[in-house]
């Protein structure tokens with residue numbers, strides 16, 4: 001039913017050597033996401049890739065519509081960062097039937113692995129473990145319960161599911177570490193603040209906040225301050241991402257530890273998409289290299305931090 005490969009001749013100005021890449025982004029919910037979008041756009045320019053970029057405003061139906069439109073336009077490769085893990089089978093099968101390879105960037109899906117060529121992004125379970133491990137070390141001598149509030153990312157998203165899993169697995173090593181409340185703040189600063197305000201009212205005795213990203217941590221930090229408590233001291237804050245504002249809070253002593261999650265996936269994505277178009281085989285899983293930051297390391301890294 002559908003033409004396989006080749007250019008449709010009608011596209012604007014791009015010759016058949018130019019890679020046409022359709023990319024469906026989650027949205028603009030966080031500092032991480034903004035840096036990720038910039039990285040992808042800049043990398044496309046540098047690599048001479050014809051990028052068709054679409055912002056889904058955190059709605060799965062918008063992503064599905066964007067992917068369908070990329071299929072219709074017969075792009076060479078489709079890449080997307082799936083907002084949630086479930087519900088992709090139908091559209092991925094449509095891409096496959098049209099012979100258009102799909103690259104997952106940043107977030108995973110629960111579809112059969114034959115429906116995409118590769119998944120490029122972080123190991124979110126490992127990130128959660130690193131956050132938990134810091135608490136295990138920090139409170140190794142604690143004799144009393146350490147009460148933790150967890151702010152989870154978008155419900156049903158790979159980073160929220162996996163970070164929670166890795167974190168809870170790691171803190172199980174110390175029975176004093178107790179998650180007393182855990183709720184989604186949808187990865188945004190505004191929601192992080194709102195949810196934290198409610199959770200602080202319901203839980204008077206809180207020692208630690210673990211937020212699945214910097215933005216929720218920054219929103220919650222305001223809620224903690226407004227409740228008359230000192231972030232970084234009365235309530236220790238551990239987050240994931242290491243974007244500039246998070247790193248600043250860490251350098252200022254208001255955050256205590258950040259696990260890095262790199263949004264700079266653009267160059268790797270372009271290189272991978274070119275290989276895929278050329279018919280070369282690529283690894284099924286490409287994991288991003290990342291580090292962790294304490295307050296001293298944040299001070300050192302801030303001046304040269306790109307995002």
Ligand code: GYE
Pocket residue numbers: 029030031032033106107159187212213214215240241261
């Ligand atoms: O941690 C968060 C963003 O999927 C890794 O999404 C990404 C996450 C990131 O909104 O800030």
